[in-house]
Amino acid sequence: MSVVIGVRVPRRLKEELERLGIDYASEIRAFLERRVREEKMRRVLEEIRRIRERIGWIGEDLAASFVREERDGR
Structure with a gap:
């Protein structure tokens, strides 16, 4: 399930994102x-x-293995 998070940005920025064709919702996610x-x-x-x-x-090496194990667990 997803939720909506509202973010205020300057109108100029939103217009620029749209003009450039940037999918800002995907970028924010x-x-x-x-x-x-x-x-x-x-x-x-x-x-x-x-x-x-x-x-x-x-x-x-042990510390690196902890990090590797955590990373691989995703």
């Missing part, structure tokens, strides 16, 4: 999806940093 992925990854990396601080040094 893609941006929001990418932003969510980036934020999830940032939080995972932050959690890894906190864990590393608690348990001490771990090899970079």
Whole structure:
């Protein structure tokens, strides 16, 4: 199920998007999806940093495998 999110932009910008044939709805959706992925990854990396601080040094290979596992899980 989808929901509607309203965004105010200057009229000039909307007119320019339409004139250029840019599908701004798709662009906004893609941006929001990418932003969510980036934020999830940032939080995972932050959690890894906190864990590393608690348990001490771990090899970079192990940290990379955590990131890879999270990325592949999508």
